Amino acid sequence: xxxxxxxxxxxGTRAGSGALTGxxxxxxxxxxxxxxxxxxxxxxxxxxxxxLWIGALLASLLGLERLFQADREDGSLDLLLxxxxxxxxxxxxxxxxxxxxxVNVLPLVAVTPLLGLFMNVEPVGIMAxxxxxxxxxxxxxxxxxxxxxxxVALPRGGxxxxxxxxxxxxxxxxxxxxxxxxxxxxxxxxxxPFLILAALTLLFAVIGPLAAALALRWSGD
Amino acid sequence: MRFAAEELGGERGGEPVFSGVSFALSGGExxxxxGPNGAGKSTLLRVLCGLLPASEGVVxxxxxxxxxxxxxxxxxxxxxxxxxxxxxxxxENLVFWQDFLGHGHLSxxxxxxxxxxxxxxxxxxxxxxxxxxxRAAIARLLVxxxxxxxxxxxxxxxxxxxxxxxxxxxxxxxxxxGIIVAATHLPLGLDGARELRLGGAR
Numbered sequence: 114x115x116x117x118x119x120x121x122x123x124x125g126t127r128a129g130s131g132a133l134t135g136x137x138x139x140x141x142x143x144x145x146x147x148x149x150x151x152x153x154x155x156x157x158x159x160x161x162x163x164x165l166w167i168g169a170l171l172a173s174l175l176g177l178e179r180l181f182q183a184d185r186e187d188g189s190l191d192l193l194l195x196x197x198x199x200x201x202x203x204x205x206x207x208x209x210x211x212x213x214x215x216v217n218v219l220p221l222v223a224v225t226p227l228l229g230l231f232m233n234v235e236p237v238g239i240m241a242x243x244x245x246x247x248x249x250x251x252x253x254x255x256x257x258x259x260x261x262x263x264x265v266a267l268p269r270g271g272x273x274x275x276x277x278x279x280x281x282x283x284x285x286x287x288x289x290x291x292x293x294x295x296x297x298x299x300x301x302x303x304x305x306p307f308l309i310l311a312a313l314t315l316l317f318a319v320i321g322p323l324a325a326a327l328a329l330r331w332s333g334d
Numbered sequence: 335m336r337f338a339a340e341e342l343g344g345e346r347g348g349e350p351v352f353s354g355v356s357f358a359l360s361g362g363e364x365x366x367x368x369g370p371n372g373a374g375k376s377t378l379l380r381v382l383c384g385l386l387p388a389s390e391g392v393v394x395x396x397x398x399x400x401x402x403x404x405x406x407x408x409x410x411x412x413x414x415x416x417x418x419x420x421x422x423x424x425x426e427n428l429v430f431w432q433d434f435l436g437h438g439h440l441s442x443x444x445x446x447x448x449x450x451x452x453x454x455x456x457x458x459x460x461x462x463x464x465x466x467x468x469r470a471a472i473a474r475l476l477v478x479x480x481x482x483x484x485x486x487x488x489x490x491x492x493x494x495x496x497x498x499x500x501x502x503x504x505x506x507x508x509x510x511x512g513i514i515v516a517a518t519h520l521p522l523g524l525d526g527a528r529e530l531r532l533g534g535a536r
Binding site: 115116117119120123124127186187188189191192193194195196197198199200 | 383384385403404406407409411413414415416417418419420421422426429430431433434435436
């Protein structure tokens with residue numbers, strides 16, 4: 114399994130993998146918001162955490178559809194499925210998700226503090242947004258794995274995957290933003306939504322790979 | 335070890351492709367699956383390794399002990415696609431498959447020497463020619479051990495010398511008590527292999 118993780122991260126960081134696309138997209142979304150809403154610093158500070166979350170959410174949907182498609186095209190997926198009695202397929206999916214998150218989504222979390230400055234979010238808010246993204250984005254990847262597995266046989270499944278999983282990631286977005294805002298807006302609490310966010314991630318870390326493994330099993334042709 | 339299929343039937347997209355296929359192979363035996371295009375050769379192999387559900391009948395593997403509990407666990411599948419990443423080097427690909435598949439047999443370097451690719455192990459897989467890619471995929475069969483080899487047109491893209499080399503490899507595998515099921519149009523140069531002819535195309 115460590116071998117699989119290393120292979121996936123190595124593939125993700127080699128030339129042509131598009132791992133930086135997400136970061137650039139995130140940067141683009143957040144950078145144009147201040148031009149769009151105007152120079153009202155208080156307004157920016159208030160909507161800042163939400164914008165960071167929406168940007169990171171959309172950016173982390175990019176490239177999700179390639180999660181299994183690349184393996185299917187070169188035949189690796191067949192072998193990963195055949196090896197199911199040695200490495201449970203759900204576990205294989207879990208490791209692939211972790212590697213995908215580490216390569217494609219973790220950089221988004223890493224640039225969040227910088228982008229938070231663009232949005233005039235105060236330091237505590239930036240810390241909170243980064244922390245909630247760190248805890249919440251794995252859930253998006255695990256849910257996305259289900260969509261990617263369902264659409265694995267479709268040649269242009271990219272947008273379909275995003276639309277399929279969007280309803281499921283809404284709770285993650287709600288509690289992520291609620292926790293991030295709770296850290297700066299006084300009456301709102303930080304801890305309860307943050308704990309629910311962590312619970313969502315743990316829940317989807319179990320359900321997502323299991324469902325994706327089932328979908329891959331039945332996608333055989 | 336005994337690898338058998340009883341009254342096996344397979345379908346693709348709800349259309350039956352073949353049915354009533356039975357055979358039994360014990361260690362050291364090979365089966366050539368022949369037939370016209372669309373006769374279901376590839377589908378049969380995919381059913382045998384469990385990638386597709388059988389529409390009727392069963393696949394058995396007995397005598398494998400705890401190490402090889404069922405057909406899927408005991409088989410190497412070499413499909414049309416080579417299951418190698420073009421961005422990684424040949425050696426990196428083989429090292430990964432050896433780690434992932436377990437039951438290490440030859441080292442990646444030895445396997446590459448066996449298929450005559452020992453001097454290009456450092457190149458990205460994407461730089462290789464069609465025949466070289468096929469030989470690298472064949473090297474995957476050697477880095478980890480499986481008693482049953484399911485081969486789908488294994489020699490496509492290979493030149494005469496490599497074909498002979500591959501025939502010798504299969505011979506060694508059979509001598510070790512292995513089992514081979516190969517779908518092919520071309521004679522593979524295996525003496526004493528049985529033949530299963532899948533009939534009538536759709």
